Amino acid sequence: MIWHMEAEPPFNLDEIRRYMRLGPGGGNMQGVETLLRECLADACGLMKREVCYAVYPVHAEEGGVDLTFARVRSYDLARALSGCGQAVLFAATAGFAFDAAIARAQALSEARGLVMHAIGAERVEALCDAFCGFIQQTAACRGLTLRPRFSPGYGDLPLSFQTAVAGALEMEKIGIVLGEGLLMRPSKSVTALIGLAGKDM
Numbered sequence: 001m002i003w004h005m006e007a008e009p010p011f012n013l014d015e016i017r018r019y020m021r022l023g024p025g026g027g028n029m030q031g032v033e034t035l036l037r038e039c040l041a042d043a044c045g046l047m048k049r050e051v052c053y054a055v056y057p058v059h060a061e062e063g064g065v066d067l068t069f070a071r072v073r074s075y076d077l078a079r080a081l082s083g084c085g086q087a088v089l090f091a092a093t094a095g096f097a098f099d100a101a102i103a104r105a106q107a108l109s110e111a112r113g114l115v116m117h118a119i120g121a122e123r124v125e126a127l128c129d130a131f132c133g134f135i136q137q138t139a140a141c142r143g144l145t146l147r148p149r150f151s152p153g154y155g156d157l158p159l160s161f162q163t164a165v166a167g168a169l170e171m172e173k174i175g176i177v178l179g180e181g182l183l184m185r186p187s188k189s190v191t192a193l194i195g196l197a198g199k200d201m
Contacts, residue, residue: 002174003134005049009126011040011119019118032111039105039115047123048095050174051131058084058195067193070164076155077193080147084195088135091171094124094188102187120188128190139196147195165191 016036058081059066064073065081067089081087098120106113128149136146152161162182171177171184171191179185 001053003051003053003131005051005127005130008045008047008049009130011043012122012126015122015125016115016118019121020115035112035115039112039119042101042105043098043116043119043123046095046097046101047127048093048097048175049127050095051090051092051127052169052171052174053088053090053131054169055086055088055196056168058087069168070161072157072161072164074155074157074161077150077157080150081193081195084147084197086144086196088194088196089165089168089191090131090194091165091169091174091176091191092124092127092131092189093174093176093184093186094120094127096175096186098123098188099186124188124190128192132194135194139198142198144196144198147197149192149194151190151192162191 013036020032020036056068060078060082061071063075063078064071065078067087069089098116102113102116102120105116132146132149139146150157152165153159159182162178162184165171166176166178169191175186176189177185184191
């Protein structure tokens, strides 16, 4: 299934500054705020706003989880999904337009590239948060509660789990492909599982 966010959310400037490793009050370095405003103008409207997802049953195993589409050994994931009968598997991306914008920014200066990277990271996180809000609203109607999302590479869940995720979701439907080292392209992409606790959907 594909979920589409209707409108691009406002930029979270504190989050962008955090990704830039600046304090929440903004940068004190001369020209940083001007550069940030310029990059925000360039980034406006680039966000893809699409998420592909599927719901799978969860069966806890000794030191791991059977998710139907894959069995994985991970104590941390088993803990995260403890008490869950189902899980939402999803992939989200800010899109290749952001990769192109980052490349253009980097060609101009390292600082501009850093700012655009930070904006792209904030955009995909905003998309993930909006999708989780959609799932939470849907789940609440069925008496379900959500667990925090859990991504390949977190804790002891291996990054190699990305291969199973890509196959289960057919991520190319929204333009995501796995590159070398199991890293996703576009670079501002996220995959994760969200546990659903309570009665079955």
